[in-house]
Amino acid sequence: MTGIHIPVLAGELIELLDPQPGQVAVDCTFGGGGHARLIADRIGSSGTLIAIDRDPIAEQRFAELTAEVACATRFIRADFAQGLELLRDEGTRADAVYMDLGMSSMQVDTWERGFSYAYDAPLDMRMDPDQELSAHEVVNTWDERQLARLLKEYGEERYAGKIARAIVRTRQQTPIATTQELVEVLKSAIPTPAQFAGGHPAKRTFQAIRIAVNAELEQVDEGLPCAWEVLKEGGKLAAITFHSLEDRRVKRFLVARAQGCICPPDLPVCACGRTPEGELLTRRAIAPTPGEIAHNPRAKSAHLRGARKLKEIS
Ligand SMILES: C[S@@+](CC[C@H](N)C(=O)[O-])C[C@H]1O[C@@H](n2cnc3c(N)ncnc32)[C@H](O)[C@@H]1O
Structure with missing residues (x-):
């Protein structure tokens, strides 16, 4: 839709x-x-x-x-x-x-393109579906330092380091394949009170990844x-x-x-x-x-x- x-x-x-x-x-x-x-x-x-x-x-x-x-x-x-x-x-x-x-x-409402943290969908976020780099690749292959920098610089995310660490720890067990799996990882890394302040806890991370995927x-x-x-x-x-x-x-x-x-x-x-x-x-x-x-x-x-x-x- x-x-x-x-x-x-x-x-x-x-x-x-x-x-x-x-x-x-x-x-x-x-x-x-x-x-x-x-x-x-x-x-x-x-x-x-x-x-x-x-x-x-x-x-x-x-x-x-x-x-x-x-x-x-x-x-x-x-x-x-x-x-x-x-x-x-x-x-x-x-x-x-x-x-x-x-x-x-x-783009946001076409849930299967994975732009939104509100729907469960494959991690994608490509505006041009023909390009190679997708959110899946960023989340599952960038190293911890790259991820932390990305979240800090493009998302102005206060818990960038903690989130990057949680992403790397989780994907060592199994790749993070969907938007909701990523949201769960974020929630595990952000202190509970902060999850209820300043909008949805995934907002800044999703913004940062989208900016990187689409350069x-x-x-x-x-x-x-x-x-x-x-x-x-x-x-x-x-x-x-x-x-x-x-x-x-x-x-x-x-x-x-x-x-x-x-x-x-x-x-x-x-x-x-x-x-x-x-x-x-x-x-x-x-x-x-x-x-x-x-x-x-x-x-x-x-x-x-x-x-x-x-x-x-x-
Ligand atoms: C905010 S929407 C534009 C809405 C439009 N002004 C309207 O009134 O419907 C942004 C659009 O720009 C495209 N876009 C964003 N960055 C782009 C880029 N660097 N090159 C080409 N298209 C881009 C997206 O694919 C999306 O369709």
């Missing part, structure tokens, strides 16, 4: 990008196509929507959307770092490039520069993130584009000659309203940031 994905910060994203008839837009994380549909309606029959996603379910949804919208459409099934590189190398130039990071409701942070680091290159002068880049590890990367990238002179402050005149190649469209990240969170709890941790490209740097 796959649920409908409610697009997060949709009104805010449209307001920020302000798509116009005839424009070219690139949706780097098509998912259920919620944002893409709104963009398609704005760019109209003379516009072009290019969608990227690594999940075949998204490709199916895209086929449905194509039949319903007036603009020209194209789907690239790839990770977005690769898809954007392809567009850049082809010479495609867009008025808007945007990404809505993380997983879709369709999510590497994708952001590689994808943002390509996205910027794909933009025309005057084009806009926007990203919706769901945790601080992503948001920090997006913020750092956009702020660097908007930075001008980098000379030491004590130099009387500018020697670097650097002028900003972009301007921030969001000084602070835009967060969802309480109304949106009440309607769609998934939106709770969302942050939207964006910038406009002012000039090409050759």
Whole structure:
């Protein structure tokens, strides 16, 4: 059973990008196509929507959307770092490039894909089912130090060391094959009072493993520069993130584009000659309203940031 994905910060994203008839837009994380549909309606029959996603379910949804919208459409099934590189190398130039990071409701609700600690399913968590690395491999083959580091860095898990030790001890007897087997191991490692504080005890571990399986942070680091290159002068880049590890990367990238002179402050005149190649469209990240969170709890941790490209740097 796959649920409908409610697009997060949709009104805010449209307001920020302000798509116009005839424009070219690139949706780097098509998912259920919620944002893409709104963009398609704005760019109209003379516009072009290019969608990227690594999940075949998204490709199916895209086929449905194509039949319903007036603009020209194209789907690239790839990770977005690769898809954007392809567009850049082809010479495609867009008025808007945007990404809505993380997983879709369709992925979480397709229980057998193992994204959720709420259902028992094989340990998988691959957004692209054709890739080799899965959660099963991470949990059953990474050594204790790697696991502890992963849980600490990507999950900000306080009991990372204890959990890593419990995982390794358990799998020495028998491999950890399912999400619920992993949840039981986590519960055995986390002190009982802590299991009832700060959300589900498996939340942080599952997030960390999913980030590693899908190389999510590497994708952001590689994808943002390509996205910027794909933009025309005057084009806009926007990203919706769901945790601080992503948001920090997006913020750092956009702020660097908007930075001008980098000379030491004590130099009387500018020697670097650097002028900003972009301007921030969001000084602070835009967060969802309480109304949106009440309607769609998934939106709770969302942050939207964006910038406009002012000039090409050759
Ligand atoms: C949060 S959902 C996007 C939802 C979409 N904006 C909507 O309104 O329906 C994220 C989607 O991006 C895809 N995705 C995440 N990271 C990706 C990456 N690095 N490359 C390609 N697709 C990615 C996932 O497979 C998922 O379908």
